[in-house]
Amino acid sequence: MSKFNKKNKGEIPAVNTASLPDIVFMLLFFFMVATVMRDNELKINNQLPAADQVEKLDKKDLVMYIYAGKPNSGYQAQYGTEARVQLNDKFSEVSDIPAFIYAERESKREEVRPFLTTALKVDKETNMGIVGDIKQELRKVNALKINYTTRIGDVSLN
Amino acid sequence: MARRSSPEVNAGSMADIAFLLLIFFLVTTTIETDSGISRKLPPIEEDQEDVVIKQRNIFTVLLNGKDQILVEDELMDLVDIRAAAIEFLDNGGGKDEDACDYCKGDGDPSSSDNPDKAIISLKNERETSYAAYISVQNELVAAYTHLRNVRAEDLYGESYDGMMKNYRDVNWPGNKTKLKEKINRLRKEYPQKLSEVQ
Numbered sequence: 498m499s500k501f502n503k504k505n506k507g508e509i510p511a512v513n514t515a516s517l518p519d520i521v522f523m524l525l526f527f528f529m530v531a532t533v534m535r536d537n538e539l540k541i542n543n544q545l546p547a548a549d550q551v552e553k554l555d556k557k558d559l560v561m562y563i564y565a566g567k568p569n570s571g572y573q574a575q576y577g578t579e580a581r582v583q584l585n586d587k588f589s590e591v592s593d594i595p596a597f598i599y600a601e602r603e604s605k606r607e608e609v610r611p612f613l614t615t616a617l618k619v620d621k622e623t624n625m626g627i628v629g630d631i632k633q634e635l636r637k638v639n640a641l642k643i644n645y646t647t648r649i650g651d652v653s654l655n
Numbered sequence: 656m657a658r659r660s661s662p663e664v665n666a667g668s669m670a671d672i673a674f675l676l677l678i679f680f681l682v683t684t685t686i687e688t689d690s691g692i693s694r695k696l697p698p699i700e701e702d703q704e705d706v707v708i709k710q711r712n713i714f715t716v717l718l719n720g721k722d723q724i725l726v727e728d729e730l731m732d733l734v735d736i737r738a739a740a741i742e743f744l745d746n747g748g749g750k751d752e753d754a755c756d757y758c759k760g761d762g763d764p765s766s767s768d769n770p771d772k773a774i775i776s777l778k779n780e781r782e783t784s785y786a787a788y789i790s791v792q793n794e795l796v797a798a799y800t801h802l803r804n805v806r807a808e809d810l811y812g813e814s815y816d817g818m819m820k821n822y823r824d825v826n827w828p829g830n831k832t833k834l835k836e837k838i839n840r841l842r843k844e845y846p847q848k849l850s851e852v853q
Contacts, residue, residue: 518666521673528680546786548793550800551690553823560689616689619785625718626781628788632851636699645789646691652733652793655786 541566541583546621547650554644559612561601561640563594565627566620580623582631591627594634614642621655692792697850712767714743714775718791720782733790740798742766744773744845757806757844770802770845778852795849802845807837815841 543566554560564583568576572588582589584597602610615635619628635643648654716736717725724731726739747758749768758769767773775795779788803815811818815838821827822834 518669518673521670521677525673525677528684532680532684546789548692548789550793550796552693553688553690555688621786623785625779625783625788628785632696636696641696644691644693646689652790655790
């Protein structure tokens with residue numbers, strides 16, 4: 498009779514967790530593939546304005562980012578409250594933009610360089626003066642394709 | 656003689672390691688793509704010739720330092736700009752070779768000749784806020800899109816937005832070359848002539 502008495506009576510068997518790593522790895526691979534690393538730490542306020550007539554910027558490797566806005570509260574003591582330009586990780590002058598564009602172009606493959614777009618991520622509180630200056634610098638280096646990056650929403654939110 | 660089987664590797668901590676990596680990627684992930692209003696800046700030309708453009712073909716929008724909008728020197732609310740721009744662009748007041756056979760406007764001789772000639776000139780001051788500027792840009796782009804939509808409905812029975820969506824969709828089964836031709840025709844009939852004065 499011992500043949501039929503192997504199982505413990507009345508005790509619930511522990512849940513088998515052997516496949517847990519598999520599940521987690523699956524999630525892990527999803528996020529690894531979908532990840533784009535945050536490459537810029539923002540040192541400025543960057544509340545984008547809203548618009549609804551927008552186009553998507555889907556090829557991220559063909560986009561150069563120029564940020565502008567008032568310095569964050571942590572940097573206001575050093576840089577004041579006037580709107581500033583941020584390129585990569587540091588505050589810059591408008592006159593640094595051509596060098597930045599050349600460096601960005603240099604870092605891309607030659608065949609994709611004509612398709613580079615400049616995305617202007619400008620805080621909505623900023624005055625147009627600095628935006629006009631940025632555009633003028635971009636024209637000087639022939640970086641004519643620009644994109645005013647916005648949130649998607651109705652303009653009445655602005 | 657007993658063959659000793661090698662001890663099994665303990666895989667209990669595998670899940671912990673995987674979780675650690677997972678959390679790292681969760682934190683660094685930004686899935687959303689950016690979107691915005693695309694524009695093309697005019698190139699700097701060495702010797703600029705002054706092109707004479709008739710006053711009636713220019714629609715001036717001025718944003719002053721107090722974010723007030725002046726359309727053709729008259730104060731206007733943001734919500735009215737779209738309709739005003741549509742009326743101007745679709746006027747079709749031209750005659751003979753400037754005539755516009757697809758325009759639906761009033762044909763007012765003191766407004767634009769045809770959409771190809773009609774230019775919207777957007778002017779801003781240094782003190783204008785960026786939010787106001789984007790709002791106006793958005794409304795003007797919306798005016799062009801509206802006209803293209805209407806024209807596309809007339810010609811092909813679908814909207815311009817829908818056609819653009821199909822064109823970008825990789826899995827769309829239709830003929831993309833033909834679609835591109837249609838889109839180009841619409842773009843040619845209602846070209847975005849938006850000049851930004853420095």
